[in-house]
Amino acid sequence: MRRLVCSGIGLLAVLAAAVAVGSASAAATPQGGPIALFATISPTSTPGKIVLAGAIGDWGKVASIDKNGKPAENGNFVMVTLKKGTFEIDATAINKKMANPRPQVQSGVTCSVSASGSGPVKFFNGTGLYKGIAGTANLTMTFTGVGPRYQSGAKKGQCEQDNGQPLAMLGSVTGRGTVRFN
Numbered sequence: 001m002r003r004l005v006c007s008g009i010g011l012l013a014v015l016a017a018a019v020a021v022g023s024a025s026a027a028a029t030p031q032g033g034p035i036a037l038f039a040t041i042s043p044t045s046t047p048g049k050i051v052l053a054g055a056i057g058d059w060g061k062v063a064s065i066d067k068n069g070k071p072a073e074n075g076n077f078v079m080v081t082l083k084k085g086t087f088e089i090d091a092t093a094i095n096k097k098m099a100n101p102r103p104q105v106q107s108g109v110t111c112s113v114s115a116s117g118s119g120p121v122k123f124f125n126g127t128g129l130y131k132g133i134a135g136t137a138n139l140t141m142t143f144t145g146v147g148p149r150y151q152s153g154a155k156k157g158q159c160e161q162d163n164g165q166p167l168a169m170l171g172s173v174t175g176r177g178t179v180r181f182n
Helices: 002-025 092-098
Strands: 033-041 048-054 058-065 077-082 085-090 112-124 133-146 168-181
Touching (some): 092 133
Antiparallel strands (some): 033 168, 048 058, 077 085, 085 112
């Protein structure tokens, strides 16, 4: 048992050293290569969260913007603000595909909806550690939500689809791609 504990402590020391070396080199400009991305998104202007792994190992927030960089709930661009810098994503192509999704709806029974779509995005306009970023990824966007019911009137109890205000909604974006730094 003592040997197992000593081996475990040794393994922890090796892992700690590897993390320390990785942290020291983390300030260097990324080399580029494959990335994996996961983000949560909101139907409101509240920023979502993002985590990237691979050639970029960082996390932070995402917000929808217009082509001029101004906040826009339905913008075709995304501002990615990470711990080590920022960059933008041109999401025009995936947004076009999501403009007319074919949702799976159980409207009459549960007032719920789920829709998803996939498409390409482009990375550009980096700052900090991500200065000179370029590249593409194929992302899948998924939204799921539950809507309200009419509380009175001729439609009482039916799903209120015209309201546009879900009771609960979650959105996620996942994908893989490749980045490079010029």
